[in-house]
Amino acid sequence: MSAAQVEGLKPIRRALLSVTDKTGLVEFAKTLSSHGVELVSTGGTARALRDADLAVKDISDLTGFPEMLDGRVKTLHPRVHGGLLYIRGNAEHESAVAAHEIQPIDMVVVNLYAFEKTAAQPGVAFGHLIENIDIGGPSMVRSAAKNFEDVAIVTLVSDYPALTEELKAQNGALSRNTRWRLAKQAFATTSAYDSAIANTLDKIAEAPEPAQPISAEPQSAAPQVLPTTLRINMPLAQSLRYGENPHQRAALYSDGSGLGVAGATQLQGKELSYNNLVDLDACWELAQEFDAPAVIIVKHTNPCGAATGNTVLEAYTKALACDPVSAFGGVIGINRPVDAAAAEEIAKLFVEAIAAPSFSPEARQRFAAKKNLRLVELRPAPPKPVVKNISGGLLLQDADTGRVTEDELKVVTWRPPSPEELRALIFAWRVCKHVKSNAIVYARDGQTVGIGAGQMSRVDAARFGAQKAVLSLQGTVAASDAFFPFPDGLEAVAAAGATAIIQPGGSVKDDDVIAAADRLGLAMVFTGIRHFRH
Incomplete structure (x- = not known):
């Protein structure tokens, strides 16, 4: 570390842990404890730590006030937020916290109630949805992030390993650069959380009774109202080499669902490009139109061949026959697992990328010889509104899910x-x-x-x-x-x-x-x- 970074080191002596996702929690808490950090916790998090034989102080012992109102009030207390917000070394602040017996809190480890997962549950009761709006968590996150000069705020499980390494290397302290990175991430977390709540509630025209499922609202002949405020908040998933052309910067942002092209798993091949992702989305969406095995070959977002068949191989052969010249260098979307027979035939054509629900081991072995070919496995994502940029604003429209049957x-x-x-x-x-x-x-x-x-x-x-x-x-x-x-x-x-x-x-x-x-x-x-x- 540079001299400036070393000067910015702050030791962690007391940490408040309150998490919904307990992945890696015990291991990280053990790291903190090994450096003499006092652990303060709430509810289920405290139980999980005690079950691992870690010494934990209840939040009520810190505040002198019991958790109440079914857990709605536990961390909303001056001895929590005072311990987070006071500026160390500021004489007036030091005097105030001493007078009120407020102890410093140097780290907060928080992830928020899983509101989006709750909202996605079929038939979720309106009252249950509202209860899953986190109040204390975002408040602590914002307090800790605002006072990043003295406090570290940890909101992502994925940060535990790097923080563990730094704590070991710096004898229980974290650098100013790390605290600043964590603070920026924390504000992005609360922003995304608030957007998710606002977007969900915006879809509910009138508040149902608490026990009523939010999906069971009275049907109305009027079309659903579009959002009064358009909120888009997605974290960076991947920086791309460039956009449609080399002089354009580009990046992929994901909604975190793990679905669709943005949530695909790349099995082999070169890094996916901007154009690859756009074309993969186009062919994958068209492939989802069909119940029978379907193969779609796309070039510059337009299909140059589309077919269904009894097998993937039959569908591919028919799709390629439509326009084999344009198919060269194209992108393929397939709505069925790809087997060895289909892979053997597809491998004869130069293809940029292939999207499918899965590839058999034999198919992957056949494609492995084509080192640059991108193979991606993905699951369908539900239709979402289409957003387009125009100068000075954005356009929003419903996804085109229109279909007709023979009878219509x-x-x-x-x-x-x-x-x-x-x-x-x-x-x-x-x-x-x-x-x-x-x-x-x-x-x-x-x-x-x-x-x-x-x-x-x-x-x-x-x-x-x-x-x-x-x-x-x-x-x-x-x-x-x-x-x-x-x-x-x-x-x-x-x-x-x-x-x-x-x-x-x-x-x-x-x-x-x-x-x-x-x-x-x-x-x-x-x-x-x-x-x-x-």
Whole structure:
């Protein structure tokens, strides 16, 4: 350490421990005790320490006041916060704490009530949710963090090993730099905690009775109100080499759920890049649209091949056949465990990354030869609102979870789709939802055949999707993410070889478009819902 850091060393003589997550608690407390630190604790934490044969002083012995109100009041006391907040060496502060017999507290080890886990429980009672709002914990965290010059505040279990090493190296003391790092982390912790509470309560329009589950609110025809204040508070999960381009800085932030792409486990390969993560999210989300084994190949967030099959291998073979040129260097999302047969075939293609629920040992062994290939295992995350930056602010919208079933489709042409066409239409519609607008998707049952993505006009999307097709489009169906404003787009789809079309409907020219479909012998259905994707 530098001379300045050594001068900033402060010994830890008394520590207050009150934690919900008791992982590593006993080991860390033993380290403190070995340096002569007096341990003060509360409730279950004190019991856990005593069970480990550690000497512990109850918080009530420190304050001279019993815990009360079912534990709601135990650390909210001048002898706690005075011991945390007084400035050592300040004559006036020293005089005040001496007069009131307040003892210094040099370290606080706290993690907060698991409010978010409680809120996520199905059918959790409103009263139970409210009881899991921590009051004393955040108060101690803030007091200790504010007075970091004299007090160390520990809020993360992951900090125990490093602190143990420093305490051993410095004979029971911590440096100013360490206390400052812990303080910044502590304020981030309370900020995230308050945001989680506010965001959860913001969703509850009227306070239910205490015993009533918060999920059992009366249903209303009115749409759910969006947050009155948008609070985004996520810790840094990983610094990235750069963003979309090398001159842009980038980082990954996670909600801590361990779900979705942000919570994925990387099994092998180079560090995930910004573009990898964006593409993995795109292909993984589309893969979740299907119940059957599905493989999605994505390039620059657009699918260039999507298919379902009886096996992952069959689905992959069909997806690759759609556009094998664009698939080179792509990212793959798979909604089933990857076995050896699928891995053997996928390994023949240059792929940047693959996301799946799991990979068999044989599959991992086959992929191991491709050192740079990123393999990630992940679990689905529930849909969350979509946030986008604009100059001067942010846009927020619900996730596009819209789906239609066969029964909800409206046949608008004289010829209804055949059962085979109907299955293909539903498949094409689910894929089209994940293609950038304007979007046209040509498909057979369980396989994309041509994809026209991100075109400025719908007729261009129809023509481009046909031009890109490697396989024959004869007898395919087509999906359009929004209505056809004129018959020309539909005519382009028919000219490409499609026999049936699925689209939202709703254009002022619907009658003209329907008439064109009838003239061309096409079956057409309306969904009543569109899937713009910008």
